[in-house]
Amino acid sequence: VTRRSRYAFDPTPLELATLSTLLHWALGVQRTASGYGSAEHPLGMAPSAGGLPSLRVHLVVGRAGELEPGIYEYLASGHTLSVVALGIPPLQQALVQPQFADLAPTSIILSGQLTVVLAKYPPRHYRTIHVDAGVAIQNLYLVSTALNLASCAVAGYYDTALAELLELTPDIIPLMVFPVGHHPR
Numbered sequence: 001v002t003r004r005s006r007y008a009f010d011p012t013p014l015e016l017a018t019l020s021t022l023l024h025w026a027l028g029v030q031r032t033a034s035g036y037g038s039a040e041h042p043l044g045m046a047p048s049a050g051g052l053p054s055l056r057v058h059l060v061v062g063r064a065g066e067l068e069p070g071i072y073e074y075l076a077s078g079h080t081l082s083v084v085a086l087g088i089p090p091l092q093q094a095l096v097q098p099q100f101a102d103l104a105p106t107s108i109i110l111s112g113q114l115t116v117v118l119a120k121y122p123p124r125h126y127r128t129i130h131v132d133a134g135v136a137i138q139n140l141y142l143v144s145t146a147l148n149l150a151s152c153a154v155a156g157y158y159d160t161a162l163a164e165l166l167e168l169t170p171d172i173i174p175l176m177v178f179p180v181g182h183h184p185r
């Protein structure tokens with residue numbers, strides 16, 4: 001009932017523990033099952049078609065806190081962050097509403113791995129990846145609300161600029177930006 005899209009954020013960076021909790025409960029591994037040639041294939045808190053790892057998750061950290069400003073990738077299988085690039089990221093250049101990059105200390109960005117889905121399913125399932133992203137965004141909205149964080153789904157971005165910022169390969173397409181931070185204090 002209290003879930004809303006928020007457009008005001010406190011400038012303080014998110015604590016690493018808060019970010020970890022958000023990522024785990026929204027996008028982390030829920031369980032493992034036998035499949036895809038593995039006895040322990042990871043399945044997510046957010047369901048995906050065929051239980052495939054169709055989404056990539058990046059963090060754009062704009063303000064120094066426990067994490068240095070930069071771009072990180074969230075690797076759900078180990079619940080770890082991997083550094084993509086350090087330094088203040090120019091996220092505003094990739095957004096139709098650049099103010100989100102200045103207001104929110106962190107943005108989570110979901111991208112779709114088309115090759116993972118199309119290796120198993122016929123071409124019409126290019127659409128399924130967008131549904132997977134929608135499910136994941138709702139998890140992010142609900143878990144961030146439960147953690148008393150401010151957040152907003154943002155579809156207004158420039159494809160090429162965002163893909164370049166995240167250093168995505170051509171088979172990976174950005175699908176959604178999710179600025180998140182504390183409510184204004």
Ligand SMILES: Cc1cc2nc3c(=O)[nH]c(=O)nc-3n(C[C@H](O)[C@H](O)[C@H](O)COP(=O)(O)O)c2cc1C
Nearest residue numbers: 003004005006096097137152153154155156157176
């Ligand atoms: C898929 C999706 C994309 C959205 N993209 C944007 C956006 O680019 N810019 C923006 O200001 N709000 C965006 N929103 C927020 C919506 O405007 C908002 O969810 C809607 O007005 C309903 O408000 P509520 O989320 O507070 O219930 C998006 C929401 C969704 C679900």
